[in-house]
Amino acid sequence: QAVSQFIEANVPEQERERAGEVLVRILNGALFELAQLTRAQAGLAPMPLDDRTRAYMTQTVLSLSDAQAYPAPVALELVNFKQVQASVFQVARAPGKNVVYLGCALLILGVFAMLYVRDRRLWVWLTPEGGGAHATMAMSTNRKVLDNGREFAQLTTQVLGSPPSGGTST
Structure with missing residues (x-):
């Protein structure tokens, strides 16, 4: 000062x-x-x-x-130091550990399934027409795959019994 x-x-x-x-x-x-x-x-x-x-x-x-x-009137100095190493082991019983392991395994399987399983949604709209019904179908997917159009045509044939008459864009 x-x-x-x-x-x-x-x-x-x-x-x-x-x-x-x-x-x-x-x-x-x-x-x-x-x-x-x-x-x-x-x-x-x-x-x-x-x-x-x-x-x-x-x-x-x-x-x-x-x-x-510094408010304390004392200055401290380290004169000697002896390092002491110790290990601590704990033995515990966890009765729910198998459930936790199963949950972890299912979670990991779910994450990998998300990577390989495609999410597809198929909508069918039925409207009365004459004495029967007219069906309009649509499909959406979360991934762009070249087979989406072909898959939609197959699903339309399986559900309606006839190939699609309109566009097959996804």
């Missing part, structure tokens, strides 16, 4: 952003050197100077500047 107030008080407004960037770069360099010295004292390999390390150092500077705004 003090550095920010110093920049606002002493640096012209058009140059404040550039001055802030220079200051962050200087702080990043100083923190990087401090981190390298600390790692050398601990017997660790030095950090590489790459984009990932630069981003880490920038986040470190920002976290240090925000540390004063």
Whole structure:
């Protein structure tokens, strides 16, 4: 906060952003050197100077500047860590599992049946004519297949007993 107030008080407004960037770069360099010295004292390999390390150092500077705004008066440090691995097995009895498996199998069969079974609808309209009835037929399908016209003609012959007299478009 003090550095920010110093920049606002002493640096012209058009140059404040550039001055802030220079200051962050200087702080990043100083923190990087401090981190390298600390790692050398601990017997660790030095950090590489790459984009990932630069981003880490920038986040470190920002976290240090925000540390004063953190409401807790305590800073915690992880000193030791021991990883414990465990496996959990659960034995349960599910009396309805066979019904669920059957339902899943029927669902899968239904999905595959939707891919291969064509949906066809046949309408027959009977109107009185003279002493008998006049039948008008129509058919629709959800897929365009070349055999639709031939299939409609076969159904008309089977239902009415005579070949269709009108158009056979679907």
